[in-house]
Amino acid sequence: TDWNRQGRFQGxxxxxxxxxxxxxxxxAGDFLRRVRFDRAYTSSMARPRQTAEGILKHHPGVPLTxxxxxxxxxxxxxxxxxxxxxxxxxxDLLADWKRAPETVQMPEGENIHEVWERSLVGWNxxxxxxxxxxxxxxxxxxxxxxxxxxxxxxxxxADIWAVKQGNGGVTVIDYPHGTDQPxxxxxxxxxxxxxxxxxxxxxxxx
Numbered sequence: 001t002d003w004n005r006q007g008r009f010q011g012x013x014x015x016x017x018x019x020x021x022x023x024x025x026x027x028a029g030d031f032l033r034r035v036r037f038d039r040a041y042t043s044s045m046a047r048p049r050q051t052a053e054g055i056l057k058h059h060p061g062v063p064l065t066x067x068x069x070x071x072x073x074x075x076x077x078x079x080x081x082x083x084x085x086x087x088x089x090x091x092d093l094l095a096d097w098k099r100a101p102e103t104v105q106m107p108e109g110e111n112i113h114e115v116w117e118r119s120l121v122g123w124n125x126x127x128x129x130x131x132x133x134x135x136x137x138x139x140x141x142x143x144x145x146x147x148x149x150x151x152x153x154x155x156x157x158a159d160i161w162a163v164k165q166g167n168g169g170v171t172v173i174d175y176p177h178g179t180d181q182p183x184x185x186x187x188x189x190x191x192x193x194x195x196x197x198x199x200x201x202x203x204x205x206x
Contacts, residue, residue: 001047004167007083011075011109016046024168024194024201025054031170031193032137033058040137041126043070043144051168052139062137069122072141076109102157112157116147123148127179145171152183166191166201 001015017025028051037059042052044066056062078086086094090107097104105111123138130136140148146160152173155162165171172187191199 009075009078009081009083009086011072011079012045013079014046017050021047021167022050022054025051026057027193028168028170029055029058031190036135037062037137038134039130040064040139041067041070041122042139043072043141044068045071045141048139048141052137055137055139059137067122067126069118069125070138070140070144073106073112073115073143074109075106077107078109098161100158101160112143112147112160115143116151116157119144119147120151124179127175127183130175130179132178149185149188152185164189164199166194166199168194168201169199 001010001021002018003010003013003015004021005018032055037056040052040056040059040062042048042064048070049064049066052064056064078090083094093104093107101112119140126136126138142165143160145165146163147157149163149165149171150156150159153163166189169189169191170187170193171185171189174184174186175181176184189199191197191201194201
């Protein structure tokens with residue numbers, strides 16, 4: 001989005017994709033055109049929905065369902081602000097967010113534990129609804145995806161910065177023994193379709 005590029009914290013402010021974001025969605029769609037999707041799920045916000053719609057152009061008839069649990073972290077009073085503006089008023093809290101995110105309560109917003117809990121409710125509900133032969137597309141947000149992946153990998157809320165989720169990047173999660181058994185992260189943040197193996201897709205704040 002334009003706010004990503006500016007380094008402006010958007011959180012739950014519903015900023016749409018810019019031309020670059022739409023191109024990233026289209027590239028992800030081309031990359032995934034041969035994958036059979038039975039269902040698709042997205043956050044109710046514009047930017048992941050536009051991404052999902054770009055991917056589903058190659059999959060006519062696949063239903064797209066909004067899941068409120070998958071909306072981005074609520075930054076509260078930080079939303080709409082540039083990082084330097086946040087630093088001017090909340091320098092210590094911003095430093096803690098970068099160093100120890102699990103300790104931070106966003107002013108009038110959420111903490112990562114709350115995002116972790118609701119994201120996993122959404123993810124586990126989707127996973128449990130699938131038959132063994134079905135594949136679902138799930139498009140959400142940076143913090144949401146990171147909490148889900150950390151949970152599936154046995155990590156903690158303190159580890160969210162150890163997992164990269166680029167704009168338009170593709171992660172594959174398989175449940176080879178059923179959704180009541182541990183999943184396998186088959187592929188993490190595949191971005192070759194976006195210009196290379198090294199991820200340079202994401203710019204700025206969440």
